[in-house]
Amino acid sequence: MSKPISVGLIGAGYIASWHADALKATPGVTLAAVCDVSAGAAKALAAAHGARPFTSVEDLLASGVCDAVHILTPPHLHAALAIQCLECGLDVLVEKPVAESAEDTRRILDTAKRTGRRFSPGHNFLGLPAYTRMKAEMQAGEYGLISTAEITWALPLAPLRSGPFNLWLLREPKNLLLELGPHAFAFAHDLFGEIQVLSAQASYPVDLPVNDPRPQGFRILARAGGIDVTFHLTMVEVIDDRSVTLRGSSARARLDYAADVLTIERENASDLVLNPLNRQRRLAREHRRAGWSNAWVQLRSLNTLNPYGRSFRGMTAAIYGGSEDPRFSGDSALAVMQAIDAAINALPVEQMTPAAPAVQTHKPQPTAMVIGGTGFIGRALTRRLVADGRDVRVLSRGRTGPFPDLPDNIETVGVSLRDRDGLTEAMKGIDVVFNLAKALEDTWEEALENDVGVALRVADAAMDAGVKRLIYTGTIASYDMSDPSAKITEDTPFPADMTTRNLYARSKAECERQLLVRHRERGLPLVIARPGIVIGPGGPLQHWGIGRWHGAGAVRIWGHGRNILPFVLNDDIADGLVRMIDADVEGQSFNLVGDPMLSAQGYFKAIHEVLGAKIDVQSGNLYAFYAGDAVKYVLKKYALRRHGVVRPSLADWKSRAHFSRFVNDRPKDLLGWRPEPNRDAFIQRGIAEANLFGLDDSRSVGQT
Incomplete structure (x- = not known):
């Protein structure tokens, strides 16, 4: 029997799991290595498939464990990595696009022919x-x-x-x-x-x-x-x-x-x-x-064998x-x-030419840091801080951000959230840190490491750097919102047992709990914000806080959809967060939920009336959702033997419908917060101006 072909994956992001599963199903092939600059990502994927983890391509190549590699990094790295691996005698599969130009692709092909190795494009379909x-x-x-x-x-x-x-x-x-x-x-x-x-x-x-x-x-x-x-x-x-x-x-x-x-x-x-x-x-x-x-x-x-997965299996x-x-x-x-x-x-x-960024005339002098500043809420918050006269340091995975017009006021730094020393250094000279980061994980162990662990590391770095205020964003999803007669305030406790709640709600609640312990025992200057269902310009049409989407044209609402939802405008969230900087509210939490405006049914009716787009809206039977989730739980745990599967609960599903009403008196009284009170203005800002479908300007931008 011939020796199996040993394959390594370079890049452990989203697409890597599809390649790994396809390789596992391919006779005569074994996944031998996973390489990623993130040690955690490399170890997690490698452990799931019995492979060796690496954090550098050089170490992977020197190990000699692979006959071939799949290059799954961002495209601008493809050509150099492919040539490097071909030169070392490995076959390569390169995810699409295989390069940024035909010229670079020809360089890869010429190297493959010269070295006698195989070069394959990842055209999986x-x-x-x-x-x-x-x-x-x-x-x-x-x-x-x-x-x-x-x-x-x-x-x-x-x-x-x-x-x-x-x-x-x-x-x-x-x-x-x-x-x-x-x-x-x-x-x-x-x-x-x-x-x-x-x-x-x-x-x-x-x-x-x-x-x-x-x-x-x-x-x-x-x-x-x-x-x-x-x-x-x-x-x-x-x-x-x-x-x-x-x-x-x-x-x-x-x-x-x-x-x-x-x-x-x-x-x-x-x-x-x-x-x-x-x-x-x-x-x-x-x-x-x-x-x-x-x-x-x-x-x-x-x-487990959907069409996308089948395409990768057919390709491999x-x-x-x-x-x-x-x-x-x-x-x-x-x-x-x-x-x-x-x-x-x-x-x-x-x-086809990107706009040139504004020319910097002087270096920013940041006094505020936003972690997650490139996200939906983070972008609005960062711009609001600048409008209020603050320079901002934005923590990002890369060194570019969505603020090319503000080079004098915003600097973007790339620091790993796993690097406490790097975080501490980045926070020096900073008065207020906003932590908007979140992690959506598949197991509780991963949530503890990548969400709770990160939140605590940010908090410790803030104390080390002498930050005057840390503002952490939790979520209203951590509440039990299953009772239509209940009214939720900041004094409403989270459920005592969170083990049957969805991982996002449970993880955010645990972050809050442990951060408050640091506040009480070590003096962490903490304030907690819990945004509602956030809408507005830059937000998505397919908002999963409202229902389960099936493309852009159909949604099944969580529940009957007639109860008022805790909608809030993104600009109002930014205003609330900024008001927490100097207010005497250390150790307190605030539910940033707008005034009662729209139900889910009313929201989609407004989209139809204002934008002319009728979405197929169906009410969702929460008991059916729960029953289906229970069946999936049994199959995943006992048939597929997956680790860390969360046991579903009816209360969790009912909470997704946001049946309980929120009272937003505390942020109004203590922060002077005034979310948009007018329904017509709310719809104008949250729907009409939000460009939900991407069709605000249907004019052609060029033809030959």
Whole structure:
């Protein structure tokens, strides 16, 4: 029996788990190593798969434990890492986009050919079973002669409107096409051959902070193999449509590659009366067959083998299945990147050039620090602090932030929240620290480390640095809000037993508990803020504090949706937080919840009336939610044997509906806080001006 191929992952972010699961399911392959600059991330993923963790690529390469690596870092690092690994004698798979240009892609390919190693692009959707069937049927002539093809990626990209804005894909307008283009262009190249871009158009511009527009849509016309191909890439709040449609002389084939569903529409030879009926009956059978097939796959795999996961399994099976598969060859990677480069070059230069940041005239002198300053609340808070005359130090993962217009007032520093000494140094000279950080974890152990542990480390650093006030943001989700007759104030205690609450609510409550211990025993200058359901410009349409979303067009509300929800405007949250700086309220907590305004049903009715967008709103049966959660708990704990699964509770589900009413007298009395009291003004600021769908300006931003 031949020795298994040992594979390492470079990068342990979100996409890494998909690669790890696919490798685990691929015969003859073993995951041997995980490398990430974050030791915690590398150790966690490595431990889950019996691999060795590394924190430097050099150490990984020197260990000799790998035959191949998957490069899963941000794209600007891909080319250098791929070349480095190829030079060390390893095969490489590079996540899309494989590089930032065709030139860099050619450098990778040339290195692979010179070293005799394999270079594969991570075009995972080409590995879907339904796509394999579509390609085979097209090549067999089942669809007749193909005349046109439409390849669509229509899926909301929330960071364009609500951040974080320091992501690689938002650094330059072209990065959006580099990020999404490989999916669509890989289909066209694999089906038809070399792609010739004829024209390109960008649309739906949205301003990043500040006056730095990014297109939210691209329409590209091309020819490939004699076929007219139209590419649609749309990132506004739209119904999910990720599809490949082939129009042939005998049939129209449509692949929904997000669902791994292929449907074929054909003509039939029935008479004029029965022809339309039989055509639709045949199409209905196609959908019914695909629906039952996918339902059986999900049931059999306990919902662990979704279409996205299947695409990665198909890709890894093809790459490690023996001879090089043309779908995942270095030559195909280069061809795809050349087509994307051509599309970028077809767009007006001025629309593909990011705005230059304002010129700094002097260094900021920060007296306030915002941890989480690039987030929704953090951005509004940071700008409010500057408006009040304070310079601000923003703690961020990178060294850039969404404040290019304020270089004299804001500095961004990249310090790990695990580095107490680094945090202490960053807090020197700072009077007030706002900790808006949060971690959404899968187990209580992870929450203790990455949420509670971070909150305490920030607090200790603040005391070490002599900070005068630490303002920590908890959440109203920590309350038991299941009783419609109850009124919640800051004196209302959290439940004594939080073990059956969702991890976010439980973790935030534990952060507050331990921070208050430090306040009482060690003099931590602490004030706690608990924002309500925050809306306003820069906030998301798909707010999961209101219900469970199914794309941009459908939501199932937590509960009946007729009770008043604790909505609050983002600017009002910033105002409340700023008022906590100098008020004599040390050791106290404040529920920053606006005046009673809207129910969930009323909120969506207002969206319809003000914006003209009708969302399919369904009431959610909380008992059904609880029962479904209980079944999942049993399957995860006993069938899949997952560690740290949280036992569900009915009270937790009822609390999501926010049945209890909040009383906001304390922040009004002690802080002088005045949230927006007028319903019409609240709707104007929270809905009309929020650009929830990303369609405020539908004018084209350039075409050739």
